[in-house]
Amino acid sequence: MEQTEVGNKQIILKNYTDQIPKETDLELRHGNKIKLKVPKGSGAFLVKNLYLSCDPYMRGRMRDFHDSYLPPFTPGSVIEGFGVSRVVDSDNPNFKPGDLIAGVTGWEEYSLIYRTQQLRKIQHQDDIPLSFHVGLLGMPGFTAYAGFYEVCSPQKGETVLVSAASGAVGQLVGQLAKLHGCYVVGSAGSSQKVDLLKNKLGFDEAFNYKEEPNLDAALKRYFPKGIDIFFDNVGGDMLDAALLNMRIHGRIAICGMVSQTSLSNPQGIHNMYALITKRITMKGFLQSDYLHLFPRFVEDVSCYYKQGKIVYIEDMNQALESAPAAFVGLFSGKNVGKQVICVAPE
Amino acid sequence: MEQTEVGNKQIILKNYTDQIPKETDLELRHGNKIKLKVPKGSGAFLVKNLYLSCDPYMRGRMRDFHDSYLPPFTPGSVIEGFGVSRVVDSDNPNFKPGDLIAGVTGWEEYSLIYRTQQLRKIQHQDDIPLSFHVGLLGMPGFTAYAGFYEVCSPQKGETVLVSAASGAVGQLVGQLAKLHGCYVVGSAGSSQKVDLLKNKLGFDEAFNYKEEPNLDAALKRYFPKGIDIFFDNVGGDMLDAALLNMRIHGRIAICGMVSQTSLSNPQGIHNMYALITKRITMKGFLQSDYLHLFPRFVEDVSCYYKQGKIVYIEDMNQALESAPAAFVGLFSGKNVGKQVICVAPE
Numbered sequence: 001m002e003q004t005e006v007g008n009k010q011i012i013l014k015n016y017t018d019q020i021p022k023e024t025d026l027e028l029r030h031g032n033k034i035k036l037k038v039p040k041g042s043g044a045f046l047v048k049n050l051y052l053s054c055d056p057y058m059r060g061r062m063r064d065f066h067d068s069y070l071p072p073f074t075p076g077s078v079i080e081g082f083g084v085s086r087v088v089d090s091d092n093p094n095f096k097p098g099d100l101i102a103g104v105t106g107w108e109e110y111s112l113i114y115r116t117q118q119l120r121k122i123q124h125q126d127d128i129p130l131s132f133h134v135g136l137l138g139m140p141g142f143t144a145y146a147g148f149y150e151v152c153s154p155q156k157g158e159t160v161l162v163s164a165a166s167g168a169v170g171q172l173v174g175q176l177a178k179l180h181g182c183y184v185v186g187s188a189g190s191s192q193k194v195d196l197l198k199n200k201l202g203f204d205e206a207f208n209y210k211e212e213p214n215l216d217a218a219l220k221r222y223f224p225k226g227i228d229i230f231f232d233n234v235g236g237d238m239l240d241a242a243l244l245n246m247r248i249h250g251r252i253a254i255c256g257m258v259s260q261t262s263l264s265n266p267q268g269i270h271n272m273y274a275l276i277t278k279r280i281t282m283k284g285f286l287q288s289d290y291l292h293l294f295p296r297f298v299e300d301v302s303c304y305y306k307q308g309k310i311v312y313i314e315d316m317n318q319a320l321e322s323a324p325a326a327f328v329g330l331f332s333g334k335n336v337g338k339q340v341i342c343v344a345p346e
Numbered sequence: 347m348e349q350t351e352v353g354n355k356q357i358i359l360k361n362y363t364d365q366i367p368k369e370t371d372l373e374l375r376h377g378n379k380i381k382l383k384v385p386k387g388s389g390a391f392l393v394k395n396l397y398l399s400c401d402p403y404m405r406g407r408m409r410d411f412h413d414s415y416l417p418p419f420t421p422g423s424v425i426e427g428f429g430v431s432r433v434v435d436s437d438n439p440n441f442k443p444g445d446l447i448a449g450v451t452g453w454e455e456y457s458l459i460y461r462t463q464q465l466r467k468i469q470h471q472d473d474i475p476l477s478f479h480v481g482l483l484g485m486p487g488f489t490a491y492a493g494f495y496e497v498c499s500p501q502k503g504e505t506v507l508v509s510a511a512s513g514a515v516g517q518l519v520g521q522l523a524k525l526h527g528c529y530v531v532g533s534a535g536s537s538q539k540v541d542l543l544k545n546k547l548g549f550d551e552a553f554n555y556k557e558e559p560n561l562d563a564a565l566k567r568y569f570p571k572g573i574d575i576f577f578d579n580v581g582g583d584m585l586d587a588a589l590l591n592m593r594i595h596g597r598i599a600i601c602g603m604v605s606q607t608s609l610s611n612p613q614g615i616h617n618m619y620a621l622i623t624k625r626i627t628m629k630g631f632l633q634s635d636y637l638h639l640f641p642r643f644v645e646d647v648s649c650y651y652k653q654g655k656i657v658y659i660e661d662m663n664q665a666l667e668s669a670p671a672a673f674v675g676l677f678s679g680k681n682v683g684k685q686v687i688c689v690a691p692e
Contacts, residue, residue: 257619266619270613276603279631283625284624284626
């Protein structure tokens with residue numbers, strides 16, 4: 001019997017860039033028609049991608065730099081990222097048709113998957129949206145969890161600044177910090193986001209950094225006694241201003257630097273001397289170093305969510321065609337909350 | 347009976363500066379003649395200063411900035427710093443004439459001391475020079491000890507870069523790292539210092555940063571597999587180059603930034619993104635946070651010294667008149683080893 005062939009739209013890297021990604025650095029391609037069958041003996045399985053995650057770290061894979069923790073994408077080929085997918089056919093006994101999985105997949109409608117070490121099976125639960133497995137319960141959520149508890153050494157009553165605070169990571173950091181008994185202030189780039197931070201996400205205060213002519217003065221206003229913990233997703237001017245406002249023995253978790261326009265010519269940070277006078281610990285981290293905590297994270301955060309103790313804001317785009325614009329929007333703060341692409345209805 | 351009066355030469359801060367200190371920022375003054383007697387009921391004691399320590403941190407007290415961990419000096423008044431002194435007269439039952447003390451004193455021939463919390467009594471030992479109590483066994487030595495063991499988390503077999511490696515702190519860091527089983531490379535600013543590092547202080551390698559047109563290339567040459575620990579006394583370009591060459595989970599102890607020409611307009615550090623990709627911990631510190639370890643430090647380092655396992659290089663200037671030049675020489679690397687002023691022969 002002839003097998004059905006289907007189209008497979010894909011997002012392709014057109015060319016390397018170390019500047020802020022533009023839509024034209026990516027391209028939608030109508031890939032070859034594929035059969036929805038996995039070759040026998042391949043050990044692979046075929047998935048239908050339901051949700052794809054737009055994450056700032058992916059920018060690092062768009063440049064011609066081979067010495068980082070992840071290899072670059074290949075120009076002319078489909079890019080990859082975190083996603084939620086359903087198994088369509090399988091030659092791998094551990095993954096059966098119908099299984100839902102979360103993990104690294106292709107930015108395309110269907111992906112043939114050989115490597116399973118970055119995948120996990122997930123259960124569809126009525127009270128948790130499936131797309132949360134690339135957000136609240138996925139890499140960004142885990143980044144917030146590991147970064148806050150393992151890197152920031154938080155104590156009840158401490159003061160916490162979160163930059164890009166309504167983003168995929170920041171919104172959870174702030175809520176975990178509140179649950180921990182901290183005073184939490186978020187920085188974001190629009191009045192809409194500031195409103196969400198204060199009125200939906202439970203931050204004590206929030207401000208629009210674009211409306212602050214002097215970030216140092218803004219931080220002094222919100223932290224008259226200084227900052228114990230800075231969870232930084234943006235780098236640049238905000239990091240420099242925070243250094244001036246840290247308290248003695250403060251901690252800075254360096255999670256991202258989404259403010260940087262050029263990865264090859266990054267902005268200088270000037271107030272490093274504060275590290276000494278205030279005895280600050282500044283630590284860069286990747287969630288992948290803490291994967292032993294992932295099961296506990298899923299349990300804790302699912303529980304908080306189901307109890308209504310935390311919420312999670314998603315910015316959902318429809319269809320793979322919208323993926324390039326959604327992705328590049330991360331770097332101008334166009335997204336409100338975690339940016340996800342719905343590739344196929346569940 | 348009329349008491350003897352003596353002259354009391356003093357070093358005065360002439361004016362605040364946040365640039366590299368110049369000799370003319372300090373001034374020798376012939377202070378009022380003083381009696382070598384302490385007022386009864388004052389609880390104070392009078393010391394004759396024998397050795398004074400020139401330390402880069404003192405620069406921070408020469409600027410009109412009141413929000414640091416130490417208050418600024420007062421223009422027109424005598425400056426203070428670490429010294430070794432002998433008690434001449436005392437109204438304090440804990441300090442008797444003839445006692446030797448190390449700690450904070452005035453940059454002058456005689457100081458009347460009221461505050462004793464930063465002082466400790468020392469014993470004259472034939473096999474340890476008295477001046478070592480402001481160097482190897484004083485604040486700089488303790489900075490090396492606390493910084494290396496408590497901030498750098500060293501492991502046997504790791505690679506260590508030390509900047510300003512022949513200085514008061516660096517020379518001990520390198521030797522402790524060697525005793526710990528590390529591979530140690532020092533950076534210094536002259537061929538004489540490089541020679542001392544390699545042939546007297548036991549560093550595995552050393553280089554003259556002034557002769558390296560490309561510090562990144564120099565570090566790649568000495569650390570083909572990267573740097574586990576960077577003990578940084580200089581900041582600026584060396585810190586930026588080291589960031590590019592750190593290994594995953596590397597540690598950077600930020601001890602000083604003697605390279606900076608302006609404290610109010612410091613140089614930017616550009617390669618901060620490496621903190622994330624290599625998961626680097628960068629920690630500024632002050633020895634004063636670790637004073638509970640001071641007794642163990644004195645015991646350990648005295649023992650190493652007496653056993654011939656470590657050496658210590660001093661640059662000794664004679665007479666208080668030479669103090670301004672000796673101090674400002676720190677910032678051009680004129681000193682070879684720990685800079686001390688001998689104010690009075692023992």
